[in-house]
Amino acid sequence: MTRTGGWLRTGEVAEAADVSAQTLRYYHRRGLLREPRRSNGGHRLYPPETVTVLRVIKAAQRLGFTLDEVAGLVEAGGHRHGGPDRGLRARAVAKLAEVEQRIADLQTIRETLLQAVDAGCDDLVVCAGSPCCPLPFAEPATAGPRALRP
Amino acid sequence: MTRTGGWLRTGEVAEAADVSAQTLRYYHRRGLLREPRRSNGGHRLYPPETVTVLRVIKAAQRLGFTLDEVAGLVEAGGHRHGGPDRGLRARAVAKLAEVEQRIADLQTIRETLLQAVDAGCDDLVVCAGSPCCPLPFAEPATAGPRALRP
DNA sequence: GGTAATCCTGTACCCGGGTACAGGATGCAA
DNA sequence: TTGCATCCTGTACCCGGGTACAGGATTACC
Numbered sequence A, B: 001m002t003r004t005g006g007w008l009r010t011g012e013v014a015e016a017a018d019v020s021a022q023t024l025r026y027y028h029r030r031g032l033l034r035e036p037r038r039s040n041g042g043h044r045l046y047p048p049e050t051v052t053v054l055r056v057i058k059a060a061q062r063l064g065f066t067l068d069e070v071a072g073l074v075e076a077g078g079h080r081h082g083g084p085d086r087g088l089r090a091r092a093v094a095k096l097a098e099v100e101q102r103i104a105d106l107q108t109i110r111e112t113l114l115q116a117v118d119a120g121c122d123d124l125v126v127c128a129g130s131p132c133c134p135l136p137f138a139e140p141a142t143a144g145p146r147a148l149r150p
Numbered sequence C: 001g002g003t004a005a006t007c008c009t010g011t012a013c014c015c016g017g018g019t020a021c022a023g024g025a026t027g028c029a030a
Numbered sequence D: 001t002t003g004c005a006t007c008c009t010g011t012a013c014c015c016g017g018g019t020a021c022a023g024g025a026t027t028a029c030c
Helices: A010-017 A021-029 A049-062 A067-078 A088-119 A124-129 B010-017 B021-029 B049-062 B067-078 B088-119 B124-129
Strands: A044-046 B044-046
Touching: A010 A021, A010 A044, A010 A049, A021 A049, A049 A067, A049 B124, A067 A088, A067 B124, A088 B088, A124 B049, A124 B067, B010 B021, B010 B044, B010 B049, B021 B049, B049 B067, B067 B088
Parallel strands: none
Antiparallel strands: none
């Protein structure tokens, strides 16, 4: 344990939350963490709850929320009930729809890849010329799925 | 049609393939397109097949290949049969596995979000403290899915 | 009080897939 | 030949989520 009466220094928080010290600073810049109190010399001194907050951030990220969204979630936790569409519930429901759309896109991609492998396509430029190839060469830009990176 | 005897200028290729002229230059830099012949004044003059190549590139991107991978695919089309693992087939199979892994990750995320909504979680920091919450706060860093952005 | 470990700030860089802009040079038609 | 559209190169910037490094200042331990 630390000797500073329950306060944790940057490195201790970082290690406890399995995050680098630079990432901590980065989260401050992004507004995900409030600036904690400082020592006389200017070193940050965190309350132990910060470790929990960091675990929450990482959990939310794993659920597909961006850091901006996470900042909103953490903030939303504070002052309760700013109206509907403001709680975690509402945001989770919205994110769920997003994730499901993404899954659907990837399933379309999967089907197409399967068809290409099945059809024995082995040269895209040749395929593009032959009308029997299942690959979507002339897709309208607005239609298709967004590949692996959304 | 153009008056330059079948050759297309940058803007014409770009429009025909529904790509910006900057993107064309970018693809040259990335090695996706060979540098075409030039006019006396240094303007690029493309053969009409280039439009097909661009459609191929876009199709491959929609299938989840990165530009580096697409460069490999286009090159692989040229000199046939450099060995196994070198054709489109092999690469498509590998990509298929990648896409399926990604779908599995997203389905895990989907389940977790559903559970959170179901359980009525409405404040992450509170949830992190209560043992009845289904959210994965203490996940080993090596385990979980990679959110929406891989 | 010496010395090592940690911390501070600021700035720059990484990935992928482009987009935007400045400042000149060409191409083409009237 | 003049005027405007198009093209050229080079450089910088965007997103998201960080990482890396330089050059000082502070803290912890002996």
